[in-house]
Amino acid sequence: MKFLSSHIIAMNSLELKHYKITHNSSWLYFKHRNKHLDNQGWKIHISSTLKNLSNIIQIVVPILLEHKLSFKIPVTEYAAKVILFGGAGYLENGKVITIYVGDKKASDLESIIYVLASACDEFSHDGFPNIITDLQFEKTCIFLRYGGITPVIKYDKTSNPHQYLIDYEDHLVEDIRRIGYFKPNWVQLPFFLSNSIDKLKLQKEKENLLSDYDLHEPTVITRRTKSSVYQLKYNNKLVILKQASRFSVQDELKRDSIYRLKNELHILKLLKDCNVPKIIAFNQNEREAFLIEEKIDGMPLVAFFKQKNYVANNYTNITKIIINLQNEIKKIHNHGIIIRDLSEQNILVDKNLNVYLIDFEIASIENEKLPISGFTVGKSLIDWKHVNNRRTSKEDDYFAFGSIIFFITTSFNTGFNEATHNYSLSDYFQKLNNIALSSCKGNYLNLALLAVKIMQKKQLPSIDEFHKFPTKLQLTIDDKLLAKKKKNLAHRYLYFKLTSLIITDRNDVFNSIGILKTAKFYMQKTNDFTIYDCSYVNKWHIFF
Structure with missing residues (x-):
């Protein structure tokens, strides 16, 4: 799977003539030539492990071509790894396929969602990274978010770009990208997604792992794909809380970020007498895990x-x-x-x-x-x-x-x-x-x-x-290290020093060239190394 584009071009050369294909270092874009791409609307994200991505692409792309939808996929396997293992940031984790539906009718969105969910059913049971900015469709690897497709971009006072949507009253509203914010308040949720919302609310109430702990004054330290780290107060003391999510940063053995967090828990238990954080609490469920550690004052x-x-x-x-x-x-x-x-x-x-x-x-x-x-x-x-x-x-x-x-x-x-x-x-x-x-x-x-x-x-x-x-200026180097070089490192070091010296007695030496001509390099050979000794140059009152 070095170049993911080869799967598509080989499969669908006839259909691809209707698409404009462009790419950058991360993405391969497919824009339908005869279909207008909305500035904003619904986007479908398909999540996958690296192992399944190639198969998902081969199954999904014909469906997208049939429905004349624009989409993007990672341009190379390395680009996919960047998305799946945290290089693109925690908000982008899992978004390996993006499909631009736009402001179509709810029935059109529902139709394509069910087709994709059915096509990816076998992969939905195999584990995949959670997409934290989106609404998951039931228990599948299909996620949705309403946001900018070709959005309005404005720059703040520090020249940072911000993306904006246009609401129903033609006002500019910032396209917010954060955990759980999958649509603006003014966008109506299609009825077929209400079941997904109910399940999400029930799951949050049922899986509140931190409800038994008196944690307050949270501060984000880092948010990464493998885990998020927070500083909080617990029993009036500062603590560190690490949060890991199921199926994120999976390796070839399906060990995800929760597995990593549990590994840290195991290691810390073995190192109780070492200078490492002390464990306060650990809790997990099917979706996430938390590890609370003491905060070290350092x-x-x-x-x-x-x-x-x-x-x-x-x-x-x-x-x-x-x-x-x-x-x-x-x-x-x-x-x-x-x-x-x-x-x-x-x-x-x-x-x-x-x-x-x-x-x-x-x-x-x-x-x-x-x-x-x-x-x-x-x-x-x-x-x-x-x-x-x-x-x-x-x-x-x-x-x-x-x-x-x-x-x-x-x-x-x-x-x-x-x-x-x-x-x-x-x-x-x-x-x-x-x-x-x-x-x-x-x-x-x-x-x-x-x-x-x-x-x-x-x-x-x-x-x-x-x-x-050593009190003298000595440099010891293995012979093997210098075997391929005509000029060894010690010689170059002396050359550097002798060409940048401060000379206080001009009667002896007039310039740096004279130093190089006058100086003699003393070498003492031993079995294992060569010593270059230039302590004798003190007669020129040289200051290093």
Whole structure:
């Protein structure tokens, strides 16, 4: 299913001559040439898992062509994944096929709805993402929403676009897109949908999972396809509430966001003596699940080091945080748990520089055969060994740990294309060394180079390695890393430094070219590495 358009063009070449077909990077649009497309009206969304989408397209498209309806589908499999796995935002989740019905008569809308529901019946029983902005038609994978098709667009004072509808009195009304708001109040609901509304109301009353908890003062932290996260007050204390929906972000084993949330619950129970959130409550039904955790009084690591203050930029404090993080990783590993999503966003630091870890939805038991899929870019090597993103060994967490240290010291994320293939890994680590050498100095340079070493070796360093750095300017590099390069990294580093020096004695050297001609590079060969020592240049009163 690499290019979904091939299914349609192969099946219906004769009917397609009546359609104007356009596309962008996300969608393939089919607009009927002889049918006017209304500015607003009813839109039908068909939800599907990635596995069923190709079959649904082959079944549904002939029906749409027969009824001369305009529609759109994802242009590629990757575009479908973006919609289904959260890349397009939580409000777009599940909307893999959109059909533009418009302001047709209720009988016409009813007719096409029943035809589509019957055609997709087998897929309606197989699970599919819920579309939270729409009204679900009975228990099928068919959803409806009244909104803009080619709407009026106006811009606010900050140049953000807003879509508008025109009501029955010709007034502009904003096209609101939010959970449960499937039509404006002035649009009459077709009678055949009243049964769906009654079921929706009954279901909401029956499935109020939070009615037994005294929760108030809610604040949205994040809304994602896999789960929404809120801050609330419970028993006069701040708590975090995670909400997951059935069938959203399903993997190939049909494990959805509720499965992920229950996995986090299981992991947290195993890590009671670690610096992780404490569980307050968990509840679920057929459609959704809630996990309430204590709110840790700390700041995300990525935000902590953006502060321009002494605490965040003091080298001693930085090493303390890193060592505390390493100790927490060891404690978690001692329980047989692999974190698998170790990143700056999932680490909190409190005022005493203690470190806490959060977000264990994809964590696993060590060497688990079928862990939940998912990873953070730059925090893993996606090579042939990890083609299915297993990453269930301690070494995989060590790599992420090194990546975090590298980010702290250089402000660079380690997600580069060279990390995606075994044959380019030497180039990948050399690139990281180059970044470290050009963006850091002093102890921060040594710490950044140590981070690369941790990533390359996938081994945790001893505590002494965070403090005992060479007094001379030395750079140690594996011979294998430089085997393909005529000019090695150390040589280029010296070249960079020698061409940007501040010279205080012009009688000895007149310019940087003279330095390069005068300097002699001393090399000491050993079995495992080469040391480039340029401490002798102090006779020129050079200041780094």
